[in-house]
Amino acid sequence: MKESTFKVDCSYCPIKHRAVCARCEPDELEILNEIKYYKPVAAGETVALSGERVDYVASVVSGVASLSKSLEDGRTQMVGLVLPSDFIGRPGRETIAHDVTAVTDLTLCCFHRKPFDKILEELPHVRERLLEMMFDEMDAARDWMLLLGRKTAREKIASFLVLMVNRSTLPKELFIAPVRVDLPISRDAIANFLGLTIETVSRQLTALRKDGIISLEGNREVIIPDFQALKDEAGLSD
Protein backbone atom coordinates (compact mmCIF):
# COMPACT_ATOMS: atom_id res chain seq x y z
CA MET A 1 0.00 0.00 0.00
CA LYS A 2 1.67 3.18 -1.18
CA GLU A 3 -0.82 5.97 -0.86
CA SER A 4 0.09 9.58 -1.18
CA THR A 5 0.99 11.04 2.15
CA PHE A 6 1.73 14.67 2.83
CA LYS A 7 2.09 17.26 5.53
CA VAL A 8 0.03 20.29 6.46
CA ASP A 9 0.79 23.24 8.67
CA CYS A 10 -0.49 22.66 12.21
CA SER A 11 -1.79 26.20 12.55
CA TYR A 12 -4.65 25.45 10.16
CA CYS A 13 -5.44 22.14 11.83
CA PRO A 14 -9.17 21.79 12.56
CA ILE A 15 -8.59 19.53 15.54
CA LYS A 16 -5.73 21.34 17.19
CA HIS A 17 -7.79 22.25 20.24
CA ARG A 18 -8.95 18.75 21.07
CA ALA A 19 -6.40 16.31 19.68
CA VAL A 20 -3.54 14.67 21.51
CA CYS A 21 -1.41 17.71 20.70
CA ALA A 22 -3.91 20.20 22.11
CA ARG A 23 -1.85 21.16 25.13
CA CYS A 24 1.45 21.53 23.31
CA GLU A 25 3.60 24.62 23.37
CA PRO A 26 4.87 25.91 20.01
CA ASP A 27 8.23 24.23 20.46
CA GLU A 28 6.58 20.92 21.29
CA LEU A 29 4.34 21.25 18.27
CA GLU A 30 7.41 21.74 16.16
CA ILE A 31 8.85 18.46 17.35
CA LEU A 32 5.61 16.65 16.60
CA ASN A 33 5.38 18.34 13.26
CA GLU A 34 8.68 16.89 12.19
CA ILE A 35 7.57 13.31 12.48
CA LYS A 36 3.97 13.63 11.37
CA TYR A 37 2.51 12.86 7.98
CA TYR A 38 -1.01 13.01 6.64
CA LYS A 39 -2.63 9.95 5.20
CA PRO A 40 -5.97 9.82 3.38
CA VAL A 41 -8.07 6.66 3.62
CA ALA A 42 -11.09 6.02 1.41
CA ALA A 43 -14.47 5.17 2.92
CA GLY A 44 -14.85 1.45 3.48
CA GLU A 45 -11.15 0.78 3.43
CA THR A 46 -9.53 -1.18 6.21
CA VAL A 47 -6.99 0.83 8.16
CA ALA A 48 -5.70 -2.13 10.16
CA LEU A 49 -6.77 -5.60 11.17
CA SER A 50 -6.79 -7.16 14.62
CA GLY A 51 -3.47 -8.73 15.48
CA GLU A 52 -1.73 -6.81 12.75
CA ARG A 53 1.47 -4.89 13.27
CA VAL A 54 0.92 -1.18 12.90
CA ASP A 55 3.93 1.07 12.84
CA TYR A 56 2.16 4.32 13.54
CA VAL A 57 -0.39 5.96 15.78
CA ALA A 58 -2.63 8.74 14.53
CA SER A 59 -5.14 11.47 15.18
CA VAL A 60 -8.27 11.56 13.07
CA VAL A 61 -8.31 14.95 11.34
CA SER A 62 -11.54 14.44 9.46
CA GLY A 63 -14.00 11.63 8.84
CA VAL A 64 -15.25 8.72 10.92
CA ALA A 65 -13.62 5.39 11.66
CA SER A 66 -14.81 2.38 13.59
CA LEU A 67 -13.07 -0.08 15.86
CA SER A 68 -14.57 -3.54 15.92
CA LYS A 69 -13.98 -7.06 17.15
CA SER A 70 -15.34 -10.29 15.75
CA LEU A 71 -15.97 -13.89 16.73
CA GLU A 72 -14.88 -16.61 14.32
CA ASP A 73 -18.38 -17.17 13.02
CA GLY A 74 -18.64 -13.61 11.84
CA ARG A 75 -20.59 -11.94 14.62
CA THR A 76 -19.02 -8.52 15.05
CA GLN A 77 -19.31 -5.85 17.65
CA MET A 78 -18.20 -2.30 17.19
CA VAL A 79 -16.10 -1.30 20.20
CA GLY A 80 -15.23 2.24 19.26
CA LEU A 81 -16.54 5.02 17.08
CA VAL A 82 -13.67 7.29 16.23
CA LEU A 83 -14.43 10.89 15.36
CA PRO A 84 -12.24 13.84 14.43
CA SER A 85 -9.63 14.64 17.11
CA ASP A 86 -9.79 11.10 18.49
CA PHE A 87 -6.61 9.10 18.76
CA ILE A 88 -5.95 5.74 17.11
CA GLY A 89 -3.37 3.22 18.24
CA ARG A 90 -1.53 2.19 21.33
CA PRO A 91 1.86 3.63 22.13
CA GLY A 92 4.38 1.09 23.29
CA ARG A 93 2.73 -1.85 21.61
CA GLU A 94 3.16 -3.01 18.06
CA THR A 95 -0.06 -4.87 17.44
CA ILE A 96 -3.66 -3.89 17.90
CA ALA A 97 -6.49 -6.02 19.22
CA HIS A 98 -9.30 -4.83 16.99
CA ASP A 99 -10.06 -3.96 13.39
CA VAL A 100 -9.97 -0.32 12.32
CA THR A 101 -12.15 0.63 9.37
CA ALA A 102 -12.79 3.90 7.59
CA VAL A 103 -16.53 4.54 7.77
CA THR A 104 -16.27 7.69 5.69
CA ASP A 105 -13.33 9.16 3.83
CA LEU A 106 -10.69 9.76 6.42
CA THR A 107 -7.70 11.99 6.93
CA LEU A 108 -5.22 10.75 9.48
CA CYS A 109 -2.39 12.69 11.03
CA CYS A 110 0.07 9.86 11.59
CA PHE A 111 3.13 9.54 13.77
CA HIS A 112 5.60 6.73 13.36
CA ARG A 113 5.50 4.57 16.45
CA LYS A 114 9.11 4.69 17.51
CA PRO A 115 9.57 8.46 17.46
CA PHE A 116 6.15 8.93 19.02
CA ASP A 117 7.03 6.65 21.92
CA LYS A 118 10.09 8.76 22.48
CA ILE A 119 8.04 11.94 22.31
CA LEU A 120 5.69 10.54 24.91
CA GLU A 121 8.64 10.31 27.25
CA GLU A 122 9.87 13.76 26.46
CA LEU A 123 6.80 15.91 26.02
CA PRO A 124 4.76 15.93 29.20
CA HIS A 125 1.89 17.78 27.57
CA VAL A 126 1.33 15.03 25.05
CA ARG A 127 1.37 12.35 27.69
CA GLU A 128 -0.93 14.36 29.89
CA ARG A 129 -3.45 14.96 27.14
CA LEU A 130 -3.33 11.36 26.00
CA LEU A 131 -4.01 10.16 29.53
CA GLU A 132 -6.98 12.48 29.78
CA MET A 133 -8.33 11.26 26.44
CA MET A 134 -7.99 7.66 27.59
CA PHE A 135 -10.00 8.39 30.72
CA ASP A 136 -12.72 9.99 28.63
CA GLU A 137 -12.74 7.01 26.32
CA MET A 138 -12.96 4.68 29.30
CA ASP A 139 -15.98 6.58 30.62
CA ALA A 140 -17.64 6.33 27.23
CA ALA A 141 -16.86 2.62 27.09
CA ARG A 142 -18.57 2.11 30.44
CA ASP A 143 -21.71 3.90 29.31
CA TRP A 144 -21.62 1.71 26.25
CA MET A 145 -21.33 -1.44 28.36
CA LEU A 146 -24.43 -0.45 30.30
CA LEU A 147 -26.21 0.01 26.99
CA LEU A 148 -25.04 -3.32 25.57
CA GLY A 149 -25.75 -5.31 28.70
CA ARG A 150 -28.99 -3.87 29.96
CA LYS A 151 -30.85 -1.64 27.57
CA THR A 152 -33.74 -2.80 25.39
CA ALA A 153 -33.56 -2.47 21.62
CA ARG A 154 -35.70 0.66 21.70
CA GLU A 155 -33.56 2.23 24.40
CA LYS A 156 -30.43 1.35 22.47
CA ILE A 157 -31.68 3.09 19.35
CA ALA A 158 -32.81 6.14 21.29
CA SER A 159 -29.49 6.27 23.14
CA PHE A 160 -27.63 6.06 19.88
CA LEU A 161 -29.59 8.95 18.41
CA VAL A 162 -29.03 11.03 21.54
CA LEU A 163 -25.32 10.32 21.25
CA MET A 164 -25.26 11.36 17.61
CA VAL A 165 -27.04 14.59 18.47
CA ASN A 166 -24.70 15.37 21.32
CA ARG A 167 -21.67 14.84 19.15
CA SER A 168 -22.76 16.74 16.13
CA THR A 169 -24.99 19.51 17.40
CA LEU A 170 -24.00 22.59 19.32
CA PRO A 171 -25.61 22.75 22.75
CA LYS A 172 -27.47 25.97 22.06
CA GLU A 173 -28.99 24.54 18.90
CA LEU A 174 -30.87 22.04 21.02
CA PHE A 175 -33.22 24.78 22.15
CA ILE A 176 -34.40 25.36 18.63
CA ALA A 177 -36.63 22.39 17.92
CA PRO A 178 -36.68 20.41 15.76
CA VAL A 179 -33.18 18.98 15.84
CA ARG A 180 -31.73 17.39 12.71
CA VAL A 181 -28.99 14.78 12.69
CA ASP A 182 -27.14 13.13 9.91
CA LEU A 183 -26.26 9.54 10.76
CA PRO A 184 -22.64 8.92 9.87
CA ILE A 185 -23.08 5.17 9.55
CA SER A 186 -25.30 2.61 7.81
CA ARG A 187 -27.98 0.48 9.45
CA ASP A 188 -25.56 -2.38 9.45
CA ALA A 189 -22.96 -0.35 11.31
CA ILE A 190 -25.61 0.87 13.77
CA ALA A 191 -26.54 -2.74 14.43
CA ASN A 192 -22.92 -3.59 15.11
CA PHE A 193 -22.64 -0.57 17.34
CA LEU A 194 -25.63 -1.54 19.45
CA GLY A 195 -25.31 -5.31 19.54
CA LEU A 196 -28.49 -5.79 17.50
CA THR A 197 -29.41 -7.09 14.06
CA ILE A 198 -30.13 -4.83 11.09
CA GLU A 199 -33.75 -5.86 11.18
CA THR A 200 -34.22 -4.88 14.79
CA VAL A 201 -32.58 -1.52 14.17
CA SER A 202 -34.93 -0.92 11.29
CA ARG A 203 -37.99 -2.01 13.23
CA GLN A 204 -37.18 0.16 16.23
CA LEU A 205 -36.56 3.18 14.04
CA THR A 206 -39.97 2.74 12.45
CA ALA A 207 -41.51 2.19 15.87
CA LEU A 208 -40.04 5.48 17.10
CA ARG A 209 -41.28 7.14 13.93
CA LYS A 210 -44.79 5.78 14.38
CA ASP A 211 -44.76 6.99 17.96
CA GLY A 212 -43.88 10.48 16.74
CA ILE A 213 -40.56 10.59 18.56
CA ILE A 214 -38.57 11.01 15.34
CA SER A 215 -39.10 11.32 11.64
CA LEU A 216 -36.86 9.93 8.94
CA GLU A 217 -35.76 11.69 5.82
CA GLY A 218 -33.93 9.42 3.45
CA ASN A 219 -31.78 6.75 5.05
CA ARG A 220 -29.33 8.97 6.80
CA GLU A 221 -31.25 11.88 8.22
CA VAL A 222 -33.29 11.96 11.40
CA ILE A 223 -35.47 14.81 12.62
CA ILE A 224 -36.26 15.06 16.29
CA PRO A 225 -39.17 17.35 17.13
CA ASP A 226 -38.72 17.01 20.90
CA PHE A 227 -35.24 16.12 22.06
CA GLN A 228 -36.33 15.59 25.64
CA ALA A 229 -38.88 13.02 24.52
CA LEU A 230 -36.09 11.13 22.78
CA LYS A 231 -33.89 11.30 25.85
CA ASP A 232 -36.73 9.88 27.92
CA GLU A 233 -36.78 6.88 25.61
CA ALA A 234 -33.06 6.36 26.07
CA GLY A 235 -33.28 5.39 29.73
CA LEU A 236 -31.22 8.42 30.77
CA SER A 237 -27.59 8.39 31.81
CA ASP A 238 -26.70 9.72 28.36
Added chain:
Amino acid sequence: MKESTFKVDCSYCPIKHRAVCARCEPDELEILNEIKYYKPVAAGETVALSGERVDYVASVVSGVASLSKSLEDGRTQMVGLVLPSDFIGRPGRETIAHDVTAVTDLTLCCFHRKPFDKILEELPHVRERLLEMMFDEMDAARDWMLLLGRKTAREKIASFLVLMVNRSTLPKELFIAPVRVDLPISRDAIANFLGLTIETVSRQLTALRKDGIISLEGNREVIIPDFQALKDEAGLSD
Protein backbone atom coordinates in the same frame (compact mmCIF):
# COMPACT_ATOMS: atom_id res chain seq x y z
CA MET B 1 -16.91 8.39 57.68
CA LYS B 2 -14.13 7.99 60.18
CA GLU B 3 -12.62 4.59 59.64
CA SER B 4 -9.28 3.61 60.93
CA THR B 5 -6.63 4.36 58.36
CA PHE B 6 -2.97 3.54 58.61
CA LYS B 7 0.24 3.26 56.67
CA VAL B 8 2.44 0.31 55.76
CA ASP B 9 5.97 0.14 54.46
CA CYS B 10 6.02 -0.09 50.66
CA SER B 11 8.76 -2.69 50.63
CA TYR B 12 6.36 -5.34 51.88
CA CYS B 13 3.62 -4.30 49.48
CA PRO B 14 2.16 -7.31 47.64
CA ILE B 15 1.26 -5.26 44.59
CA LYS B 16 4.39 -3.20 44.22
CA HIS B 17 5.32 -4.83 40.93
CA ARG B 18 2.04 -4.20 39.16
CA ALA B 19 0.41 -1.16 40.73
CA VAL B 20 0.55 2.41 39.56
CA CYS B 21 3.78 2.84 41.51
CA ALA B 22 5.48 -0.17 39.92
CA ARG B 23 7.97 1.82 37.88
CA CYS B 24 8.95 4.22 40.61
CA GLU B 25 12.52 4.82 41.77
CA PRO B 26 13.12 4.75 45.53
CA ASP B 27 13.00 8.53 45.78
CA GLU B 28 9.71 8.63 43.88
CA LEU B 29 8.30 5.93 46.13
CA GLU B 30 9.23 8.04 49.10
CA ILE B 31 7.22 10.95 47.78
CA LEU B 32 4.22 8.73 47.20
CA ASN B 33 4.64 7.15 50.58
CA GLU B 34 4.27 10.50 52.26
CA ILE B 35 0.79 11.10 50.99
CA LYS B 36 -0.58 7.58 51.06
CA TYR B 37 -2.80 5.98 53.67
CA TYR B 38 -4.34 2.55 53.93
CA LYS B 39 -8.05 2.15 54.23
CA PRO B 40 -9.91 -1.08 54.93
CA VAL B 41 -13.40 -1.55 53.52
CA ALA B 42 -15.72 -4.36 54.59
CA ALA B 43 -17.27 -6.70 52.03
CA GLY B 44 -20.53 -5.36 50.71
CA GLU B 45 -19.79 -1.80 51.69
CA THR B 46 -20.12 0.99 49.18
CA VAL B 47 -16.85 2.74 48.46
CA ALA B 48 -18.43 5.52 46.42
CA LEU B 49 -21.61 6.26 44.49
CA SER B 50 -21.97 7.56 40.96
CA GLY B 51 -21.91 11.33 40.82
CA GLU B 52 -20.36 11.55 44.25
CA ARG B 53 -17.34 13.65 45.05
CA VAL B 54 -14.37 11.51 45.95
CA ASP B 55 -11.31 13.20 47.32
CA TYR B 56 -8.88 10.37 46.75
CA VAL B 57 -7.69 7.84 44.21
CA ALA B 58 -6.40 4.43 45.26
CA SER B 59 -4.73 1.18 44.42
CA VAL B 60 -6.40 -2.03 45.51
CA VAL B 61 -3.92 -3.83 47.76
CA SER B 62 -6.10 -6.83 48.49
CA GLY B 63 -9.67 -7.92 47.83
CA VAL B 64 -12.08 -7.40 44.98
CA ALA B 65 -14.23 -4.40 44.12
CA SER B 66 -16.76 -3.81 41.39
CA LEU B 67 -17.63 -0.79 39.30
CA SER B 68 -21.22 -0.63 38.16
CA LYS B 69 -23.77 1.61 36.52
CA SER B 70 -27.53 1.52 36.82
CA LEU B 71 -30.66 2.69 35.04
CA GLU B 72 -33.37 4.35 37.12
CA ASP B 73 -35.53 1.25 37.20
CA GLY B 74 -32.81 -0.73 38.90
CA ARG B 75 -31.25 -2.63 36.01
CA THR B 76 -27.55 -2.76 36.81
CA GLN B 77 -24.50 -3.51 34.73
CA MET B 78 -21.08 -4.13 36.14
CA VAL B 79 -18.55 -2.12 34.13
CA GLY B 80 -15.38 -3.04 35.92
CA LEU B 81 -14.03 -5.80 38.11
CA VAL B 82 -11.23 -4.39 40.18
CA LEU B 83 -8.57 -6.76 41.45
CA PRO B 84 -5.43 -6.27 43.51
CA SER B 85 -3.00 -3.80 41.91
CA ASP B 86 -5.78 -2.15 39.89
CA PHE B 87 -6.31 1.56 40.19
CA ILE B 88 -9.53 3.27 41.29
CA GLY B 89 -10.47 6.83 40.52
CA ARG B 90 -9.80 9.48 37.96
CA PRO B 91 -7.07 12.03 38.47
CA GLY B 92 -8.05 15.56 37.63
CA ARG B 93 -11.75 15.04 38.19
CA GLU B 94 -13.66 15.24 41.43
CA THR B 95 -16.67 13.09 40.71
CA ILE B 96 -16.98 9.56 39.42
CA ALA B 97 -19.52 8.21 36.95
CA HIS B 98 -20.14 4.79 38.46
CA ASP B 99 -20.69 3.06 41.77
CA VAL B 100 -17.77 1.38 43.47
CA THR B 101 -18.56 -1.50 45.80
CA ALA B 102 -16.41 -3.79 47.90
CA VAL B 103 -17.17 -7.34 46.77
CA THR B 104 -14.89 -8.85 49.39
CA ASP B 105 -13.07 -7.22 52.26
CA LEU B 106 -10.81 -4.66 50.72
CA THR B 107 -7.60 -2.88 51.52
CA LEU B 108 -7.05 0.33 49.62
CA CYS B 109 -3.85 2.29 49.34
CA CYS B 110 -5.29 5.79 49.00
CA PHE B 111 -3.82 9.04 47.79
CA HIS B 112 -5.53 12.34 48.37
CA ARG B 113 -6.56 13.78 45.03
CA LYS B 114 -4.82 17.12 45.13
CA PRO B 115 -1.35 15.89 46.01
CA PHE B 116 -1.72 12.96 43.64
CA ASP B 117 -2.57 15.28 40.75
CA LYS B 118 0.59 17.17 41.51
CA ILE B 119 2.58 13.97 41.66
CA LEU B 120 1.26 13.00 38.27
CA GLU B 121 2.80 16.15 36.91
CA GLU B 122 6.08 15.59 38.65
CA LEU B 123 6.74 11.88 38.58
CA PRO B 124 6.95 10.65 35.00
CA HIS B 125 7.05 7.02 36.05
CA VAL B 126 3.69 7.23 37.73
CA ARG B 127 2.11 8.91 34.75
CA GLU B 128 3.68 6.44 32.39
CA ARG B 129 2.48 3.43 34.35
CA LEU B 130 -1.00 4.87 34.79
CA LEU B 131 -1.26 5.44 31.04
CA GLU B 132 -0.24 1.88 30.39
CA MET B 133 -2.77 0.58 32.89
CA MET B 134 -5.50 2.63 31.25
CA PHE B 135 -4.68 1.13 27.86
CA ASP B 136 -4.87 -2.34 29.34
CA GLU B 137 -8.18 -1.53 30.93
CA MET B 138 -9.46 -0.17 27.63
CA ASP B 139 -8.49 -3.40 25.88
CA ALA B 140 -10.29 -5.41 28.52
CA ALA B 141 -13.33 -3.16 28.19
CA ARG B 142 -13.43 -3.82 24.44
CA ASP B 143 -13.33 -7.58 24.93
CA TRP B 144 -16.10 -7.14 27.42
CA MET B 145 -18.18 -5.14 24.92
CA LEU B 146 -17.87 -7.95 22.40
CA LEU B 147 -19.07 -10.34 25.07
CA LEU B 148 -22.01 -8.16 26.12
CA GLY B 149 -23.11 -7.35 22.61
CA ARG B 150 -22.63 -10.58 20.74
CA LYS B 151 -22.05 -13.65 22.85
CA THR B 152 -24.76 -16.12 23.84
CA ALA B 153 -25.50 -16.82 27.48
CA ARG B 154 -23.47 -20.01 27.38
CA GLU B 155 -20.51 -18.28 25.77
CA LYS B 156 -20.73 -15.50 28.33
CA ILE B 157 -20.54 -17.94 31.21
CA ALA B 158 -17.70 -19.88 29.63
CA SER B 159 -15.82 -16.65 28.89
CA PHE B 160 -16.29 -15.52 32.46
CA LEU B 161 -14.86 -18.77 33.80
CA VAL B 162 -11.90 -18.53 31.42
CA LEU B 163 -11.29 -15.01 32.64
CA MET B 164 -11.38 -16.10 36.27
CA VAL B 165 -8.92 -18.88 35.55
CA ASN B 166 -6.56 -16.59 33.70
CA ARG B 167 -6.57 -14.09 36.51
CA SER B 168 -6.14 -16.45 39.39
CA THR B 169 -4.13 -19.35 38.06
CA LEU B 170 -0.48 -19.40 37.11
CA PRO B 171 0.09 -20.24 33.44
CA LYS B 172 2.07 -23.38 34.13
CA GLU B 173 -0.64 -24.72 36.42
CA LEU B 174 -2.94 -24.92 33.43
CA PHE B 175 -1.03 -27.93 32.17
CA ILE B 176 -1.96 -29.90 35.25
CA ALA B 177 -5.61 -30.74 34.72
CA PRO B 178 -8.01 -30.38 36.37
CA VAL B 179 -7.98 -26.66 37.05
CA ARG B 180 -9.77 -25.32 40.09
CA VAL B 181 -11.12 -21.78 40.44
CA ASP B 182 -12.72 -19.99 43.29
CA LEU B 183 -15.33 -17.54 42.08
CA PRO B 184 -14.85 -14.22 43.84
CA ILE B 185 -18.42 -13.09 43.31
CA SER B 186 -21.99 -14.29 43.81
CA ARG B 187 -24.37 -15.46 41.09
CA ASP B 188 -26.03 -12.10 41.27
CA ALA B 189 -22.75 -10.31 40.66
CA ILE B 190 -21.92 -12.70 37.81
CA ALA B 191 -25.26 -11.87 36.24
CA ASN B 192 -24.52 -8.17 36.50
CA PHE B 193 -21.10 -8.77 35.06
CA LEU B 194 -22.43 -10.62 32.02
CA GLY B 195 -25.63 -8.71 31.33
CA LEU B 196 -27.80 -11.70 32.23
CA THR B 197 -30.26 -12.64 34.97
CA ILE B 198 -29.39 -14.81 37.95
CA GLU B 199 -31.58 -17.58 36.61
CA THR B 200 -29.84 -17.68 33.26
CA VAL B 201 -26.45 -17.78 34.95
CA SER B 202 -27.58 -20.69 37.09
CA ARG B 203 -29.08 -22.57 34.16
CA GLN B 204 -26.02 -22.18 31.99
CA LEU B 205 -23.73 -23.33 34.78
CA THR B 206 -25.90 -26.40 35.18
CA ALA B 207 -25.87 -26.96 31.43
CA LEU B 208 -22.07 -26.80 31.34
CA ARG B 209 -21.97 -29.21 34.25
CA LYS B 210 -24.32 -31.65 32.55
CA ASP B 211 -22.19 -31.45 29.43
CA GLY B 212 -19.13 -32.39 31.47
CA ILE B 213 -17.31 -29.12 30.78
CA ILE B 214 -17.16 -28.16 34.45
CA SER B 215 -18.14 -29.48 37.83
CA LEU B 216 -19.34 -27.42 40.74
CA GLU B 217 -18.27 -27.81 44.32
CA GLY B 218 -20.29 -25.70 46.70
CA ASN B 219 -21.43 -22.38 45.29
CA ARG B 220 -18.10 -20.78 44.80
CA GLU B 221 -15.79 -23.42 43.45
CA VAL B 222 -15.53 -24.65 39.88
CA ILE B 223 -13.44 -27.55 38.63
CA ILE B 224 -12.45 -27.66 34.99
CA PRO B 225 -11.22 -31.05 33.79
CA ASP B 226 -10.29 -29.79 30.32
CA PHE B 227 -9.48 -26.11 30.08
CA GLN B 228 -9.30 -26.15 26.29
CA ALA B 229 -12.83 -27.53 26.12
CA LEU B 230 -14.00 -24.60 28.22
CA LYS B 231 -12.17 -22.13 26.02
CA ASP B 232 -13.86 -23.65 22.98
CA GLU B 233 -17.21 -22.87 24.57
CA ALA B 234 -16.20 -19.27 25.13
CA GLY B 235 -16.06 -18.36 21.45
CA LEU B 236 -12.35 -17.61 21.67
CA SER B 237 -10.78 -14.16 21.70
CA ASP B 238 -10.26 -14.61 25.44
Added chain:
DNA sequence: CGCGTGATTGAAATTTATCAAATCGCGTGG
Protein backbone atom coordinates in the same frame (compact mmCIF):
# COMPACT_ATOMS: atom_id res chain seq x y z
C1' DC C 1 -35.43 1.48 -17.45
C1' DG C 2 -33.66 -2.29 -15.10
C1' DC C 3 -30.18 -3.61 -11.75
C1' DG C 4 -28.12 -3.78 -7.28
C1' DT C 5 -27.42 -2.43 -2.75
C1' DG C 6 -29.39 -1.09 1.42
C1' DA C 7 -33.57 -0.81 4.07
C1' DT C 8 -38.03 -2.34 5.54
C1' DT C 9 -41.66 -5.61 6.62
C1' DG C 10 -43.62 -10.16 7.77
C1' DA C 11 -43.92 -14.74 9.99
C1' DA C 12 -41.83 -18.18 12.63
C1' DA C 13 -38.19 -19.80 15.64
C1' DT C 14 -35.15 -19.15 19.39
C1' DT C 15 -33.17 -17.16 23.25
C1' DT C 16 -33.53 -15.03 27.47
C1' DA C 17 -36.38 -12.88 31.00
C1' DT C 18 -40.02 -13.19 34.26
C1' DC C 19 -42.74 -15.13 37.75
C1' DA C 20 -43.18 -18.81 41.01
C1' DA C 21 -41.74 -22.54 43.79
C1' DA C 22 -38.56 -25.87 45.59
C1' DT C 23 -34.04 -26.83 47.37
C1' DC C 24 -29.47 -26.07 49.05
C1' DG C 25 -25.79 -24.32 51.99
C1' DC C 26 -24.40 -22.62 55.99
C1' DG C 27 -24.20 -20.28 60.35
C1' DT C 28 -26.59 -20.19 64.88
C1' DG C 29 -28.67 -21.43 69.02
C1' DG C 30 -30.48 -25.07 71.64
Added chain:
DNA sequence: CCACGCGATTTGATAAATTTCAATCACGCG
Protein backbone atom coordinates in the same frame (compact mmCIF):
# COMPACT_ATOMS: atom_id res chain seq x y z
C1' DC D 1 -23.88 -32.30 67.62
C1' DC D 2 -27.98 -31.41 65.31
C1' DA D 3 -32.33 -29.04 64.08
C1' DC D 4 -33.76 -24.51 62.42
C1' DG D 5 -34.06 -20.62 59.53
C1' DC D 6 -32.66 -17.48 56.12
C1' DG D 7 -30.56 -15.98 52.07
C1' DA D 8 -28.65 -17.80 47.88
C1' DT D 9 -29.24 -20.93 44.25
C1' DT D 10 -31.58 -24.00 41.35
C1' DT D 11 -35.45 -25.60 38.77
C1' DG D 12 -39.88 -25.22 36.27
C1' DA D 13 -43.45 -23.08 33.40
C1' DT D 14 -44.62 -19.28 30.73
C1' DA D 15 -44.06 -14.85 28.50
C1' DA D 16 -41.60 -11.44 26.06
C1' DA D 17 -37.98 -9.78 23.27
C1' DT D 18 -34.96 -10.38 19.60
C1' DT D 19 -33.13 -13.11 15.91
C1' DT D 20 -33.59 -15.68 11.80
C1' DC D 21 -35.22 -16.59 7.37
C1' DA D 22 -37.72 -14.87 3.52
C1' DA D 23 -39.72 -11.54 0.71
C1' DT D 24 -40.59 -6.93 -0.76
C1' DC D 25 -39.54 -2.13 -1.27
C1' DA D 26 -36.81 2.28 -2.36
C1' DC D 27 -33.52 4.70 -4.48
C1' DG D 28 -29.34 6.01 -7.04
C1' DC D 29 -26.84 4.91 -11.13
C1' DG D 30 -25.28 3.21 -15.39
